[in-house]
Amino acid sequence: MKSKKTEKPLAGALGAVGSLGTACVLLMLLFVLVFAATLKYKDLGEAGVKQEFFIPWIAHLGALPFPGGRTVFSLLALNLLVGGLIRIPWAWRTAGVLIAHLGVVVLALAGVVNFTRSDYGMATLYEGETINNYRDYTQVELSVWDASQTTDVTEYTIGDADLRSCSRQGRVFSSPELPFDVEVSGFLPHAQILPKGPMWEADSPVVDGWALKREDAGNTDPKYRVPALVVRVGDQTALLGAGDYMAWTFEADGKLWALHLHHTRHRLPFKLTLVDTVRENYPGTNTPKVYRSDVIYGPEQRKVTISMNRPLRTEGHVLYQSNWGRDRRGEYSGFSVARNPSDQWPKWSCWIIGAGLILTFFSRLVRYTVIQARLREKEA
Amino acid sequence: MIRRYLALLFFSAMTVCGAKAQVPSSFIRSAPWDEETLNAAATLPVQEGGRVMPLQSYAGFSLLAMNGKRSLRLPNGEKLDPTGFLLDLVFFPEQAEDYECFVVSDSKILDLIGVPAKKRRARYSYRALAKGRDALYAAASTASSRENQDLLDKQVMGLARNVQRFEEIRALGATANVQLHLPKDVSQALLGGDAPTGVSFLFDHWSELQEALGSSDDSDALNSFLEELDGMGREARLAPALFPPEVPVSEEPEWRNPVEVLYLGLTQPDAHVEKAVGWLASLETLARQRQDPAAFREELVRLRDSVRAEAERRGEYGTIASEVRLFNLHLVMRALIFFLLGFITIAFSWLRPKSRWLPRLSFLFTAIGVALTVTLVTWRSILRGRPPVLNLYDTILFITSIATLTGLVIELINRRRVGLSLSPILGVLGAFLAFRYEVKSAAISGDTMGQLQAVLDxxxxxxxxxxxxxxxxxxxxxxxxxxxxxxxxxxxxxxxxxxxxxxxxxxxxxxxxxxxxxxxxxxxxxxxxxxxxxxxxxxxxxxxxxxxxxxxxxxxxxxxxxxxxxxxxxxxxxxxxxxxxxxxxxxxxxxxxxxxxxxxxxxxxxxxxxxxxxxxxxxxxxxxxxxxxxxxxxxxxxxxxxxxxx
The missing domain is CATH 1.20.120 (Four Helix Bundle (Hemerythrin (Met), subunit A))
Structure with a gap:
């Protein structure tokens, strides 16, 4: 009896955490969050609903505080581990449910790995063009190089995390190979560089009559945010935005240097050449039937066609046909590029969950059918 | 000079659309269309919305969008099916313009375009709407540019689309029905008289015609002739693509409508439209023989066979006959009837719980309803060479099949009459919803078997x-x-x-x-x-x-x-x-x-x-x-x- 009493609080706590009742409550909370996000999607878009409902620990439904997605998902994961995998009886009877729960765990892990270990970006190529990198959708970097060099340019970069840390307090970056320090300050995740007028408050020092104006980053898709910052080299100051086409140039140590803020370039482990890109319409209409890109990649110069629903998967990267266009330079293809170690895990989780649910359902259906047949025999 | 002017006219006919129709025919059909004629017209292929479909499907969806159903009852009691409606519109346009085939669900639209309304919701003929046609198109254009469209905007756009559909079908007969009046001197020189002529004449005497027109003294008659030609070209430009090109699909996937053939045949000697020129002449012959059912039928069958042979050569005719059969079977209507019978018999069985044959009869009726629905889903899937669900209309049919079939399986397992009671009810609801949504779908996209977006392919x-x-x-x-x-x-x-x-x-x-x-x-x-x-x-x-x-x-x-x-x-x-x-x-x-x-x-x-x-x-x-x-x-x-x- 005594030992039972000492075990009770832990068992009780585990029981509560992993109970079906807790699962019901958490699923209901998630139902409400998803429903609210669905209704708000038109106004907020994907980034907005993520920001408002699923990323925070606490969300708000109107003025009412409500457990956010992060809270609900964390508790659901705990509930699933305790109740759905540890406390549930491991028996043939529950095999299907166990398998299904295991599949959910794989799916959740895929989400975690994707959130923490992946990067996504874009590469745009005109026909005949070759690339070996792609630009991140969200991360930015600040590059410095000797603008007087024309070949084998050495580039020095300040990464995304360092730049974002300069939002409140400026930081000075230096390198023994550079004859100057770079001071970065006033990083804004989404801003415009505008001529300073009387009608708005500047969010940066005014430089040559221009200043940064903060934009609403929360409800803007991260892909479309334009980070901006203030940079100072010696006594020269400039405002840089990730949307700038041209680099800022300045003189130091008798040379011309360039500084440019842009989306982070990730190196592809292969070179990719766009040979041909095609948009084909259904006959007699303007409805696209297919977007297709013939590319050559890798040292073996492999030829492959990328089209919608047929991405190129190679060397840990996936390239999707996501854009097509034509301008004065010619026809071009836009490829979404993903590097996600858990790329295929959702597919595996689907098969595992499906197998578990089918096993559960059919075992019960067979039992039900047998009972019904016996009942009918009795009645007869 | 005149050669360039003619070419210019045809070019303008190819590029300008939305012009007012000019149909000179005053013929009224004297006898109902016979079965063989309707069948020949139904199985003519046409390329519309990116796919090759039977003319019957094209006519069916158009009539459904305009009239809310696939048939049209005339004041004399005659009931037209979609193909009959299309034939009337093409070969008896003046008669068809009086058919009250446009459902106007709110008389405010008519107030907007200056057409007198009968009552709040009523059917109108093209002729009744024609006086407000330009105002309708202008109102639709304004409505379509509005960011937040209200119900009236959508109804205006819907009616404008339907009027345009009507004109598109009618345009199929534009080259066939046109009566070209040559200047007298030219007519005398080329025809030996001053009777009006049709478009085939242009092919037969194109070089002489250009020379003769170039030397004609009658400038008023010449202008009048050119205006006739221009008017015909403008109207015919709207017609759907009825003729397959005489080259493989890989070389030319787009079909041509009659006036495109006319343009290519006259202006581009290397356009490979020899057969199509024959089809154009065949349409003209049909127009001439419209009051002679036997001759009309014979010519239509000849035209259908010839077009079919070319479409088959291109590998584009495979499913046409099957699609016509599918729509002629009216499977949704038949399924609805069997589900209703299934429901009525099971309802009687609730009153007589000890009856053994009533549940069996209900099961039989419902099973037939399910079989018809499943057949429809499967048939549509085979026709498109695709899985069964591609659009919202498909989901209705598929969900009805799944729900009713599962209900019957439950009944087979436990014999409690619960699955048997629910199956026909869900079947009736599903079939009814399919009817209603098909009308919406026809009005929006003009087809329930349309092409997929690239991402869904x-x-x-x-x-x-x-x-x-x-x-x-x-x-x-x-x-x-x-x-x-x-x-x-x-x-x-x-x-x-x-x-x-x-x-x-x-x-x-x-x-x-x-x-x-x-x-x-x-x-x-x-x-x-x-x-x-x-x-x-x-x-x-x-x-x-x-x-x-x-x-x-x-x-x-x-x-x-x-x-x-x-x-x-x-x-x-x-x-x-x-x-x-x-x-x-x-x-x-x-x-x-x-x-x-x-x-x-x-x-x-x-x-x-x-x-x-x-x-x-x-x-x-x-x-x-x-x-x-x-x-x-x-x-x-x-x-x-x-x-x-x-």
Whole structure:
């Protein structure tokens, strides 16, 4: 009896955490969050609903505080581990449910790995063009190089995390190979560089009559945010935005240097050449039937066609046909590029969950059918 | 000079559209179209909306969009099918312009375009609307540019689209019906008289004609002739593409309409339109012989056979005859009749519970209804060479098939007459919804078998994700039907003391809900996997994705609550009824939100019916609560839930 009493609080706590009742409550909370996000999607878009409902620990439904997605998902994961995998009886009877729960765990892990270990970006190529990198959708970097060099340019970069840390307090970056320090300050995740007028408050020092104006980053898709910052080299100051086409140039140590803020370039482990890109319409209409890109990649110069629903998967990267266009330079293809170690895990989780649910359902259906047949025999 | 002028005229005819029609025919059809003529016209192929379809389908969807049904009753009592309507419009346009085939659902539209209204909702002829045609097109253009369109805007645009459809069909006869009046001197020189002539004459005497017109002194007659030619070209420009090019599909996928053939034949000697020029002449012959049914039929069959041979050579005729047969069978209507018979017989069996033949008869009728629905789904799938569900109309047919078939399977397993009672009811609802939505679909897209967007062009994902999720919808709705049956029986006190019956019904709802969960969960995750394959992201909190997730969550909540013993039969059935609302939300309502990558566009008038549906399901849940309050004193429903999990 005594030992039972000492075990009770832990068992009780585990029981509560992993109970079906807790699962019901958490699923209901998630139902409400998803429903609210669905209704708000038109106004907020994907980034907005993520920001408002699923990323925070606490969300708000109107003025009412409500457990956010992060809270609900964390508790659901705990509930699933305790109740759905540890406390549930491991028996043939529950095999299907166990398998299904295991599949959910794989799916959740895929989400975690994707959130923490992946990067996504874009590469745009005109026909005949070759690339070996792609630009991140969200991360930015600040590059410095000797603008007087024309070949084998050495580039020095300040990464995304360092730049974002300069939002409140400026930081000075230096390198023994550079004859100057770079001071970065006033990083804004989404801003415009505008001529300073009387009608708005500047969010940066005014430089040559221009200043940064903060934009609403929360409800803007991260892909479309334009980070901006203030940079100072010696006594020269400039405002840089990730949307700038041209680099800022300045003189130091008798040379011309360039500084440019842009989306982070990730190196592809292969070179990719766009040979041909095609948009084909259904006959007699303007409805696209297919977007297709013939590319050559890798040292073996492999030829492959990328089209919608047929991405190129190679060397840990996936390239999707996501854009097509034509301008004065010619026809071009836009490829979404993903590097996600858990790329295929959702597919595996689907098969595992499906197998578990089918096993559960059919075992019960067979039992039900047998009972019904016996009942009918009795009645007869 | 005149050569260049003629070429210019034809060029302008190719590029200018929306001009006022000019149909000189004053013929009135003297006899009904015979079966063989209708069949020959029905099986003529036409390229429209990116696919080659039978002329009957083109006419059918057009008439459905204009008139709200696939047939038209004339004042003399004659009932025209779509092909007959099309033949009248092409070869007896003046007569057809008096057909009251345009449904105008709000007389405000007519006030807007200056046409006198009969009553608030009425049918009008083209001739009645013609005086407000330009105002209608202008109003539609204004409405389409508005960001927030109201119902009237949409109705104006819908009517303008229908008027244009009418003109497009009529334009098929423009080259055939035209009467060209040459200047007298030219006519004398080339024809030996001054009778009007048709377009074939242009091919036969093109060089001489140009020379003769160049030297003609009668400038008024010359201008008048050129205006006739120009008017014909402008009208005929609207016609659908009736003639396949005489080259392989890979070289030229786009078909041509008669005036394009005329233009190419006269201006581009290397255009390979020799056969098409013959078809153009054949259309002209048909116009001349329209009052001679036998000669007309013979010429039409000849034209159909010749066009068919060319389409077959290009590999584009394979499914035409099959599609005509499919639509001629009216499978939805027949299924509806059998489901109704199934429902009536099972309803009688409720009054005579001991009858053995009434349930059997009901089973037979319902099974025929299910077979017809499944046949329709399969046939459409084969015709398109695609999995069964490609658009909202397909989902209605597929969900009806799944729900009714599952109901019959349940009946075969437990013989409780519950599945048998629900199947025909769901069948009737599904068939009715299919009828209603087909009209909407015809008005919006002009076809229920239209082409897919590039991103959807993958049979693997359509067969796995879309089919799974739609089975999940169907089973979820069937579970809701069973739960509603339980609630109504409980509330009405049907066999109140029969605890086994109620337990069995709840057990059925539970089983079907589990069945739905399997497909909803697998379908939802497969949807994410597909999104990852085509867009490079698994989940984007898009309304359609969320809708599918909401179904899974609602079903999981119910099943976990049941498994944990937190709810018993009344609450279980009430929640399953409400779960039907979640299915409806995901199936239809998210489209009304008009947001996200899966948005298929709003369907006018759907929100009202959705609200009715939610209200009904909510009232069922309330009714269950009322029944629970009444039954609390000790009743059939107080069994512990574990007994249902045996």
């Amino acid at each position: 993958t049979n693997f994902w359509l067969a796995t994700h879309v089919t799974s999720i739609t089975i999940g919808y169907g089973a979820g709705l069937l579970a809701t039907g069973i739960a509603i049956g339980w609630i109504l029986m409980r509330a009405l006190g049907v066999r109140r003391r029969d605890r086994t019956l109620y337990r069995e019904i709840t057990r059925m709802a539970y089983g079907v809900l589990c069945f739905s969960l399997v497909f909803s969960v697998v379908g939802t995750i497969l949807g994410g996997v597909w999104a990852n394959e085509s867009w490079g992201r698994f989940w984007g909190w898009d309304p359609k994705e969320n809708g599918a997730l909401l179904i899974c969550l609602s079903q999981l909540i119910i099943l976990h609550a049941w498994r944990g013993g937190y709810i018993r039969q009344h609450a279980f059935n009430a929640l399953v009824a409400l779960q039907g609302g979640v299915v409806i939300f995901s199936w239809w309502h998210v489209n009304e939100l008009n947001a996200g990558l899966h948005s298929y566009g709003k369907t006018e008038g759907v929100l009202f019916y959705l609200t009715l549906g939610y209200a009904f399901l909510g009232s069922m849940a309330l009714l269950s609560a009322v029944a629970w309050l009444r039954d609390r004193g000790g009743s059939a429903s107080s069994d512990p839930p574990s007994s249902l999990l045996q």
